[in-house]
Amino acid sequence: MVRKLPVLGLVALLAAGCGSKKSVFDGKQISAENTSKKSKSDFKDYNKVITADATSDEGLFTTHFVDSKLYFEIPLDLLDKDMLLVSRIAQVPDGYGGGYVNAGSKVNEQVVRWTRRKDNIDVKVISFENESDEESPIYKSVRANNYFPILYSSKIKAFNNDSTSVVIEVNDLFENEVQAIDGLPAGLRKRYKVKKLDKSRSYIESAHAYPKNIEVKHVMTYEAQEPPQRNQAGTISMMMNQSMVLLPEEKMQPRIADPRVGWFTIDKYDYNSEELKSDDYEIIRRWKLVPKDIEAYKRGELVEPEKPIVYYLDPATPKKWRPYFKKGIEDWNVAFEKAGFKNAVIAKDPPSKEEDPAFSPEDVRYSVVRYVASTTRNATGPSVSDPRTGEIIESDIIWYHNHLRSYRNRFMIEAGAQTEAARTLNTPEEEIGEMMRMVIAHEVGHALGLPHNMKASSAYPTDSLRSASFTQKYGLTPSIMDYARVNYVAQPGDEGVRYIRMMGPYDLYAINWGYRYLPEAKSPRAEKDTLDKWILAKAGNPWFEFGSGYGGVDPQSQRESLGDDQVKASEYGLANLKRVVPNLVKWTSKDGYAYDDLEEVYRELTYMWRGYVSHVVANIGGVYETKKTSNQDGVVYENVPKEKQKEAMDFLISEAFTTPEWLLDQGILNRIEASGAIERVQGLQTRALKSLLNKDRLKRLIANEEANGKKAYTAVNMLSELRRGIFSELYRNRKVDAYRRNLQRSYVDIASSYLKQLRQDNSDDELLKSDIMPLMRGEMQTLKRELNRRKSNTNDALTRYHWNDLIARIDAGLDVDA
Structure with a gap:
């Protein structure tokens, strides 16, 4: 098999590393590595570095703790070997990352090699994303343009007694901010207003050696103005776990991925491709299984x-x-x-x-x-x-x-x-x-x-x-x-x-x-x-x-959905929820205990309702995706049929945008809260409205109409039906209750927010040039005319005030006084 060169990427342009005395284009190199003139006697005596007080653990490397210092004793035959460095968060403070970052979360994974450079041991980051045959003319160019960066470097402290291993101190690797193994990303640094790492409160907790891996746990403490949970210490402390794993000497034959079958993959770029570009492909992640017979x-x-x-x-x-x-x-x-x-x-x-x-x-x-x-x-x-x-x-x-x-x-x-x-x-x-x-x-x-x-x-x-x-x-x-x-x-x-x-x-x-x-x-x-x-x-x-x-485009590819008909499935699901709600007090009550379980289950039930609604929303402006290659008949993308989108809209009007009386069970609400039901329903309905009026969904509806004409369910169809459903009281001359008033305000505010972008300096230029703006302007103008024409028909004062408030909100969106 032709040996291939692993190369990194453009990150190497920023990396400093050990040089060589000739360019890679000049043929054979005289490397600056391994050219130290020092003899073993010029280094410290092993027993003076690794003293009798050392706590040692033998394995891939031998780890030594001498007081608070951690030393790695690295066998020379493991230098330049490929090792996988996996960085995970071992312990996190309460509420870190909004509760979405758990202990065990992986933050980075990279291949490293421990290499000798004169009197130093460097840790280089190696990538196998780009590759080229060594015999190929392009090999030298790929190598020259993909130099491996140095992650860490340490002076050699000593050699072991038979000169088969070097000893280095590694505290600086684990007690300083090294971005490649850090558990605090830029976004959270900004959120918590992190100032710096406090080295006095950062330390190595443990180091263990095993035959094929090294495990180091270290505590990192950062000064932060707004730490999670507003703790009194003004810091964020987390424990990181660094795993360094020796990769197999005998490599498994990779299998090339295909998007039609789902696998976790690794990107590859082959510069020896006969195509007029690098050959971009992926390989799948799998265990190595070879038959015994x-x-x-x-x-x-x-x-x-x-x-x-x-x-x-x-x-x-x-x-x-x-x-x-x-x-x-x-x-x-x-x-x-x-x-x-x-x-x-x-x-x-x-x-x-x-x-x-x-x-x-x-x-x-x-x-x-x-x-x-x-x-x-x-x-x-x-x-x-x-x-x-x-x-x-x-x-x-x-x-x-x-x-x-x-x-x-x-x-x-x-x-x-x-x-x-x-x-x-x-x-x-x-x-x-x-x-x-x-x-x-x-x-x-x-x-x-x-x-x-x-x-x-x-x-x-x-x-x-x-x-x-x-x-x-x-x-x-x-x-x-x-x-x-x-x-x-x-x-x-x-x-x-x-x-x-x-x-x-x-x-x-x-x-x-x-x-x-x-x-x-x-x-x-x-x-x-x-x-x-x-x-x-x-x-x-x-x-x-x-x-x-x-991506949220294909309604047939959704979390927690069941069956090929999302409308029918959600109807079945809601029918069951309506049967469950009246029984929740009985099913969750325990003598001598408060209603914590009832509150938890009821809250999660409302999330289920939200989920069933979102499954249906996805059909509006939805596009079916069937992964295919060019040797297969048919297209990859197809718009959801007009009839199915119309059916989905009917469901949303009757179930999502009608007050869910069945959910507002006073036997439950009076046991778990003094107030909040109105706001909870508003939040659920507003979420559905925002999803329905999402700009990408509207763009797909517009594109579908352009491509399919009368066969398409159009944005105008959707917005008209939505308006008539949400403002049914206006068209039927009925009183509007508090839940419906909230929903109607949310509709006007969401629609108006598009028009307000016309007056913002940081507006989305692509949005401003799209048909969404005239659509929203037209809907707001139509709704305003209907409100002015029909508002006097009601005898309910609060409903009349509500209609006038909506007109004022629409005027603000249309900027009628400008």
Whole structure:
């Protein structure tokens, strides 16, 4: 195989580094590295640096603590080896990042090499994003224009007794602000008005060495004017965890990604491409699985991998939940059997000290499902991968204890109308255990390389989710990587349906595509024809389509949505919510306790309503996306049909923009708050209105009309129907209640905000030149005429004042006095 040169990128233009005595264009270089004239005797004696008081830990490097100083003893044969430096936040202050940054969050991942430069050891950042064959003429140019920056440098303090290792002090790497491993990004620095790092309160907490990795925890304390939670210390302290992992000497053959099958990927740029530019492509992230018996594998037999994927349970995992965790891990074996492997994924209990005295979750040789005693309501499935090849080296699934609470609440809210098991705060173990199992399976899916597939949930006919035989066989979606946690479509009387998600046919398909071993293909390019054939064989079947759910354009690719008809699914979901609300006091009350649980569940129920509404809003100006390549028939993008958009608007008028009397249950509200219901409904409805009147949605409606004429649901159609629905009292000569007054004010304020941009210096120039401005001006002028013509028809004084107030708001938006 031709060796390729890894290169960095334009960041190297800013980097200072060790030079050479000749240009790279001058042929053979005389490097400034390794040219020290000092002998070993010129350095300090090893025993004077690493004293008898040192606390040492042997591993990849040997770490030594001498008082407060940390030394790395680096074997010379590990210099210039590729290592992955992964920076994570180990502990964060309460409220940090608005509560969205959790312990365990990864902040950076980069390849480094420890190299010697005279009497120094440098840490260089290496990138494998750009590449070129060494034999190619362009190789020298790529190298010269992609120089590796130096992250850190330290003087050599000593050599060990047999001169096979160097000793350096590394305190400055972990106790100073080094941006590449820092956990405080620029945005949060600005939010919290961070001044500087306080070195007197920043220190190294621990350092541990393992055979293939080094783990260092260090505390960083920053002076901040406005720290999270307004703490009295005026500082932000966080604990960082730096993991340095030795990358494999033998590289796995990469697999080239395809956007039609969802995978986490790594970008590559090949400057040896025959195209008239660099060849931009991606490789997938996956574990290295090689059959023990390749000939048997070729014959179609199931074969065990040489090295299976093994997950250990955290010793802190409660014993009652361990069986569910293990099932969730090993559920993936069904998918790997499609790829020709048996026993590919193995779950193990944590070993005892007698069984494995060296076991540690920090050791990169062990992948662990960690059970974290935390109020965080989440679970994550991160992994560490080799950027050279995409090979996943290790992963730690993180389960936060209070995530149980999320699923308990969701089960009650979305299935309480249909099944008795959901009508309690103490969800039966069988149901909550099954939910935990599927959460773990979902997170393991991420750790195997699979991203979210939000399009999967639109593959099944909505009414099929009311069928026991269908849901028990196929689950709620074709992929467990979708967010489709509870079957809210099922209705009371739908006996035997499945309520909890499960693995589906897409998952088996994706694992086969990414993991099937192709022994005859000797390069990534040689695999492409086979991989393409597998995709084309499933083309046109929505069960095997992929969509990330990002962008908000495709209504068939949304979080928490179910079924192929979002309007029908949301109607079913709302019908169930309306049945649940009258029972919440009974289902959440505990003798001797206040109504905290009732308040929490009720609040989350309102979020469900908001979610069902947003699923429908996405159809307005929506565009279906079906990922295709140029050898496939049909287009990639199609506008949502006019009839479907009209149906969606009818739903929004009747459910989103009509006062939800069913939600305003006084039996609940009088137990949880003195006031706030009006504002809560206003917030929910305003959110839906803002989404509906979003400028990008309006632009898509305008573009659709231009392309499809009378076949299109136009922006004028939408705005006219919206106005008549929101101001129905005006057109029917009726009194307007407080909820509707708030909604109508929100509509006028949102529409007027577009027109006010005409008078702002920092306005969006593209918006000002679009048809959105005349549309909004026309709607405001039409509404003003209707208000002036009809306002005197009401006998209700407050309604009349309200109409006059709206006219004043419209005038302010139109700037009639200018």
